[in-house]
Ligand code: HEM
């Protein structure tokens with residue numbers, strides 16, 4: 257890692273271990289005296305919050321799996337059994353179901369934080385791409401998890417989404433059907449499908465955990481970005497992670513837990529859909545199929561495109577395009593704080609995503625389709641036109657000479673001379 | 685290494701390539717069962733046919749049967765419904781293929797190619813919207829049947845006509861006609 261640990265074992269055992277397996281040294285270097293920019297705001301606490309979410313989902317999921325039956329005949333009843341009979345089952349189940357939503361709230365804030373402050377720009381491209389991969393696997397995990405209670409929304413959500421792959425028939429006749437039947441293990445969604453989804457739902461969180469380790473590794477090589485978008489250059493720019501950043505993370509986490517607890521205890525079903533308390537019925541489609549709220553913007557994009565294959569391609573592109581953001585953004589400056597024009601486009605993009613989320617929940621007809629198309633257009637235009645063009649034509653505000661100056665003001669800016677500072681803005 | 689004439693492949697080159705090729709083939713052969721296990725299994729395939737008595741279905745009525753875990757729509761069409769279906773030819777609808785599993789892909793989507801000769805009142809269809817797999821409405825009396833009097837899929841608004849052909853909306857294909865045969869005057873076997 258880029259940063260040398262100042263770890264000094266004190267006990268005899270500590271010294272003995274340090275020469276054999278220096279785990280304590282690694283932890284100390286990564287989470288105790290790791291230099292963090294002194295200007296981090298609360299948006300930087302979401303990384304820690306997300307790690308908490310993953311751990312919480314694994315722990316609560318582990319408990320649910322002890323009582324859950326992954327078969328078409330038993331699944332629905334076993335979730336009811338968890339809610340009614342198992343000791344504290346209702347609570348742990350609510351933690352898990354609400355936890356999935358909270359996980360996505362946190363990840364969306366985390367992603368938009370990165371977009372606003374240019375955290376994807378060099379040298380953090382790999383860090384960013386790992387993040388996109390985590391997001392993708394999270395979506396797969398949550399999608400399969402939502403199948404498990406085997407209610408009407410579970411069943412029909414799985415039917416609609418797996419059927420997306422049948423659009424491949426339009427390219428290579430027969431291949432789409434073959435893939436869909438392979439996913440289903442039959443000629444329609446059935447208990448067989450549920451069973452394999454359970455197996456994968458159990459596995460994928462551990463894949464996420466592996467990706468998170470790589471993500472944090474890459475973070476610790478490049479160092480953290482910060483609201484000023486500047487690199488750490490002098491000692492005055494940074495503070496040790498412990499206690500400073502850790503304490504701030506704790507405050508952020510407790511605030512988050514307050515919201516989490518509010519949902520879990522006061523309105524656990526608010527974020528879900530009532531139809532999922534009706535057992536799956538392959539002969540009755542609910543009048544209005546909606547995915548979980550966190551998929552709605554992508555669902556809106558899917559439905560905005562009039563062709564089936566086109567809709568599927570657009571939906572997957574909406575996620576894949578994030579991978580290319582480091583190269584689509586041509587600005588020399590990371591933080592939108594110093595980008596007078598782009599800043600406004602950023603908020604327009606944020607609004608677009610919210611609007612698509614709203615439209616995804618509305619029926620696909622009339623004026624809703626029109627607006628879904630408008631916002632789908634802007635969603636892609638933001639990446640393909642706004643990011644490259646605005647970066648080239650915009651004159652950024654003058655950057656502070658250092659992180660310390662951005663916090664303390666020009667007079668106490670720390671040890672950088674104007675000459676180096678002029679050349680200082682991020683190299684690409 | 686280079687004891688041989690420069691470009692001449694050596695015996696070692698041959699062994700390395702042959703060895704790696706065996707490993708690649710072996711690895712693929714080992715991987716295949718892990719992929720193929722997910723395909724429909726023997727017990728699922730065994731349930732592949734269903735027999736059905738049509739006698740109780742009056743003109744204008746419809747029933748839904750199950751075949752391979754999928755709903756199958758069987759409708760005893762009225763005279764007007766048949767006339768409406770026959771009037772519109774296969775090249776006048778968005779999907780020109782009959783989508784009849786017993787006929788080739790390029791059979792025109794005329795109504796005659798979607799029913800059995802002499803039994804044109806019986807329309808047998810897989811009741812799954814060809815868009816994203818919802819069950820279209822139109823089987824029960826009170827159901828909304830869409831602008832063409834056949835079926836209507838509420839999920840994203842696909843309208844099917846009285847021959848089960850897609851006429852309006854996002855679905856790309858006509859409702860599929862499953863493989864079936866009349867085993868007596870009023871009995872059919874699907875699959
Ligand atoms: C990335 C982490 C995870 C996410 C985002 C996630 C998401 C979900 C979601 C959305 C549901 C449906 C909740 C509902 O409406 O009832 C669910 C259910 C379930 N999950 Fe997870 N999960 C995760 C990790 C795990 C793990 C690690 C396990 C097993 C060790 C697990 C086991 C279960 C079980 C048994 C159910 C069915 C019970 C129920 O529906 O309440 N989950 N999960």
Ligand code: FES
Nearest residue numbers: 813815816837840
């Ligand atoms: S599934 Fe029928 S219209 Fe989309």
